[in-house]
Amino acid sequence: MQKPDSLIFDMDGTLWDAVDTYAQSWNLIFQKLDIPRTIKRDDLLHVIGMEGQKLTRVLLPELDDEKGMEVYYAVNQVRREILPTSGGIMYKGVKDGLQQLSSKYKLFVLSNCAVGIIPLFLAWADINEFITDSMAYGTNQMPKNHNMHLLMDKHNLQSPVYIGDTNGDAEQTRLAGIPFTFVSYGFGNTDDYDNKFDDFESLTQYYLSL
Template identity: 60%
Template sequence: MQKPDSLIFDMDGTLWDAVETYAQSWNNVFRDMGIDIVIERDKLAKMVGWEGKKVIREIMPDFDDEKRQQIYNTVNDGRHSLIAQMGGTLYDGVREGLKELATRYDLFILSNCAKGIIRSFIDWAGIDEHIKDELAHGVNYMPKNHNIKLLAEKHNLKNPVYIGDTEGDGQQSRIAGIPFVFVNYGFGHTDDYDLKFDNFKDLTKYFMELQG
């Protein structure tokens, strides 16, 4: 692989696992609204990486679009404070790896989450100084390939790569015309990648030693 000038990371399944926190944010709202739905971790884990509209159709099939969106907005409003309280599980080597990688690359986070969630994650993880910028699906409701291009244009990135954990991440990277790096410890599976890593420490080592 040609040495990139920037690394764009997916968040959920790539940098951390916060499914328990996300499930709690749904269940708190359903309980408070008297809605007879309980979201289990296993069900929600299968939806990690989906765009919001697809998630809410799956979780609330019996509601109309307006009601789904209203509930989803309430869930996300509460999710910010819940992330600060509960956090999630940062994958082994992520905090140290990002600090190291930031000495050689511009680092970004791009996720299909709601607006503000990436910032909540960055603050909880204490990695703000290492991340140059972030962009969530909830900002403009556009697919990842579009938002990858937006980040590239905004920051004049010449040779970015996208790092994620799902087949969809790979597909969106291909559409955007950039290499895809797959981490297989997350929530998804794919055979279509340019590089694959079993853990974040190996990923960090590879990119720190990459010449070019």
């Protein structure tokens, strides 16, 4: 495998766990819209990382796409409001690891989240200075493989690696034609990877050693 010149990170399940805050944002909107429903953490774990429309079809199958996306946008507006204070849980070693890796690589965050969520995460985690750029599904409603290529073209990346925690991440990375690194501590599972790490410290040491 070619030595990478850049590392592109998934966000949820790779850098942090904000599922409890995400659940709270759904439930606040359900209350507001008088939808008799409560989303629990476990309900969200199997849909984390899905594109918005797929996610609403799974969580709100009783609604048509248009209505489902209206709810989704409302949820994300609330999420943007509560995330700076509710935050999440950073995985062990992530902040120090990103600081170290940024001295050797261009670092990026690419997620299937709504517009505005990644900057709030970067600010909350105090890691803005280590990240060259980011890209969210909400920017253009395009899948990760497309957005990987947008980042590659914009920043002239010759040999990036995508780092994520789900089989969907693996599939999208293969479609983009770049290597995939799997972190097993996140929300998903896959057997399709070029490298696998059980903690962020191991990942950091590996890429620093190249």
